[in-house]
Amino acid sequence: VSVVHVMGVGMTPWGKFPDRTFVELGVEALRQAIGDAGIEWREVESLSAASHVWGGLPGILAANQLVNAMGASGIPVSNSYNACASTGTALYQAYLEIASGMSDIAVAVGADKSPEGFLPQVPKVIAQPVDVDELRWTAVAASNPVYWALECRRRMDRLGTTEEDLALVKATISRHGAQNPSARYRRSYSMEEVLASPMVADPLHLLELCATSDGAAAVVLCSDRVARRRRTTGVRLAGVGIGTGEADDPALRMPYLASTPHASGRALSESVNSAARAYKQAGVSPQDVDFAEMPDNSAWHVLAYLEALELCAPGEPEKLLREGALGLGGRLPLCPSGGLSSLGEAVSAQGLAQVYELTRQLQGRSGSRQVENARVGLGQVYGLFGVSSTVVAVS
Amino acid sequence: VRSQVAKGDVVQNEREGPKLTAAPDGAEGLPSSARPIAAGLFVWPSPPEAARLLASRCPECGDVSFPAVPHCRMPACALIETEPFQISGTGRVISATVQRYQPPGPFGQRQPFQPIPIALVEFEAGIAVLGVVKDWDGEPIPSGSQARLVLTTLYPGEDGAAVVGWAYQLEGRP
Numbered sequence: 073v074s075v076v077h078v079m080g081v082g083m084t085p086w087g088k089f090p091d092r093t094f095v096e097l098g099v100e101a102l103r104q105a106i107g108d109a110g111i112e113w114r115e116v117e118s119l120s121a122a123s124h125v126w127g128g129l130p131g132i133l134a135a136n137q138l139v140n141a142m143g144a145s146g147i148p149v150s151n152s153y154n155a156c157a158s159t160g161t162a163l164y165q166a167y168l169e170i171a172s173g174m175s176d177i178a179v180a181v182g183a184d185k186s187p188e189g190f191l192p193q194v195p196k197v198i199a200q201p202v203d204v205d206e207l208r209w210t211a212v213a214a215s216n217p218v219y220w221a222l223e224c225r226r227r228m229d230r231l232g233t234t235e236e237d238l239a240l241v242k243a244t245i246s247r248h249g250a251q252n253p254s255a256r257y258r259r260s261y262s263m264e265e266v267l268a269s270p271m272v273a274d275p276l277h278l279l280e281l282c283a284t285s286d287g288a289a290a291v292v293l294c295s296d297r298v299a300r301r302r303r304t305t306g307v308r309l310a311g312v313g314i315g316t317g318e319a320d321d322p323a324l325r326m327p328y329l330a331s332t333p334h335a336s337g338r339a340l341s342e343s344v345n346s347a348a349r350a351y352k353q354a355g356v357s358p359q360d361v362d363f364a365e366m367p368d369n370s371a372w373h374v375l376a377y378l379e380a381l382e383l384c385a386p387g388e389p390e391k392l393l394r395e396g397a398l399g400l401g402g403r404l405p406l407c408p409s410g411g412l413s414s415l416g417e418a419v420s421a422q423g424l425a426q427v428y429e430l431t432r433q434l435q436g437r438s439g440s441r442q443v444e445n446a447r448v449g450l451g452q453v454y455g456l457f458g459v460s461s462t463v464v465a466v467s
Numbered sequence: 468v469r470s471q472v473a474k475g476d477v478v479q480n481e482r483e484g485p486k487l488t489a490a491p492d493g494a495e496g497l498p499s500s501a502r503p504i505a506a507g508l509f510v511w512p513s514p515p516e517a518a519r520l521l522a523s524r525c526p527e528c529g530d531v532s533f534p535a536v537p538h539c540r541m542p543a544c545a546l547i548e549t550e551p552f553q554i555s556g557t558g559r560v561i562s563a564t565v566q567r568y569q570p571p572g573p574f575g576q577r578q579p580f581q582p583i584p585i586a587l588v589e590f591e592a593g594i595a596v597l598g599v600v601k602d603w604d605g606e607p608i609p610s611g612s613q614a615r616l617v618l619t620t621l622y623p624g625e626d627g628a629a630v631v632g633w634a635y636q637l638e639g640r641p
């Protein structure tokens with residue numbers, strides 16, 4: 073497979089920006105990324121964007137809006153919607169542009185603005201009988217945190233995970249976010265503060281769940297041919313994997329109403345599958361990973377996905393957490409950016425924000441939150457209907 | 468999905484007699500104007516104390532799906548047509564939570580908003596189904612609790628009619 077280089081990265085601050093459009097956010101991230109790459113917009117040969125589903129048709133056609141805003145050069149564009157793995161899918165498209173030789177310089181971008189509060193059902197124009205994403209709201213009132221809480225409870229029953237463990241996840245990761253100038257929540261929280269925050273869906277407290285944010289990120293990729301004569305970040309995009317869930321997965325995945333609990337299937341199989349593809353493509357094993365940006369939509373995710381990513385043995389995450397191994401300076405620092413819990417979730421941008429962090433870390437440009445001797449970084453996001461994308465970046 | 472649901476309805480009608488549009492007289496606890504959340508999810512009309520969910524089962528591997536699906540989800544049984552299957556009776560709680568913030572959708576419209584207990588209940592057929600818990604006493608719902616599938620009024624619809632769905636009645640904690 074051809075080598076794919078990260079030529080430049082860009083990212084806006086994350087937060088709530090009611091006066092800014094998703095196009096403005098996307099343009100800011102794109103300008104930064106092409107500036108970081110040291111190229112002109114007219115050198116970009118293809119653009120793939122994650123769709124901003126809350127923006128109606130212009131948002132779904134995000135790439136078409138952004139290519140016009142940047143300079144309508146006639147290049148091919150694509151728009152991906154794969155729930156929270158949308159950016160991973162846009163990145164995959166850009167990766168394939170380079171790996172296939174179709175483009176020498178390809179850009180992936182994600183720009184999103186999120187509704188307040190719980191992410192609701194995506195509005196539909198035509199009725200669809202027995203749509204589980206409607207029934208979850210009309211039959212059960214199952215918000216995303218309800219699904220995570222139910223799986224979290226199962227983990228607590230099985231492994232003895234405590235409420236303090238969940239609070240410690242937030243306390244650990246928020247210390248990283250406090251050092252990230254692009255984060256929305258730039259402060260660290262004590263375990264006491266976390267446990268004192270309102271309960272959203274037992275056992276998950278408000279501060280153990282990620283908020284929904286506005287933000288954008290962009291990545292410029294280039295071929296080996298370009299990398300030989302132009303500067304790059306020195307970081308390679310070694311693997312991009314996309315995976316979906318398996319029928320006998322015992323986990324109840326959003327937005328389904330049922331699961332098969334006692335099957336011999338693999339839990340969080342979409343994550344297992346996307347990671348396996350990324351590891352294989354990158355030629356690295358989980359033991360080679362120096363740090364990871366996790367899909368930390370809740371404190372439970374961090375513990376469960378460490379196992380799905382095979383970064384820990386089953387049952388080991390809580391032990392590593394309590395030992396301090398998952399914080400900066402520890403054996404396996406997680407979410408050095410502060411993760412989704414500090415940035416807030418912007419569905420159609422978050423995977424590329426992870427690539428921004430991976431790249432800057434692998435370049436040694438992360439300042440006070442720098443992971444020492446970082447050579448291999450992993451990022452993962454997962455989404456509705458059991459879809460996941462995993463990125464492996466190598467310096 | 469539509470064809471499978473229709474298939475389930477036909478079987479249902481054979482067993483249950485002619486279809487009615489409202490709850491039967493004497494169906495305690497459900498107003499006569501009650502209507503289901505959607506067609507094809509559970510036997511309707513039905514007495515509220517014995518809900519039967521309209522699921523599907525693979526004739527080859529026995530995998531059960533709810534809501535019903537036309538073909539087995541297991542890759543080894545790809546495109547094998549399922550048969551109608553009903554989920555009913557008592558199951559075992561394998562996890563539970565309480566939705567404590569007002570969610571989007573009709574449950575969030577209830578005034579004043581009350582926290583909504585939700586359980587994942589495993590049935591003998593090998594499927595676990597999500598549902599709200601009826602008449603919750605406010606105490607934790609540990610896994611291993613027994614829960615019976617019932618029908619209940621969930622909330623008033625936009626037309627004012629009572630909207631009926633499935634729910635769990637706790638029958639005992641471990």
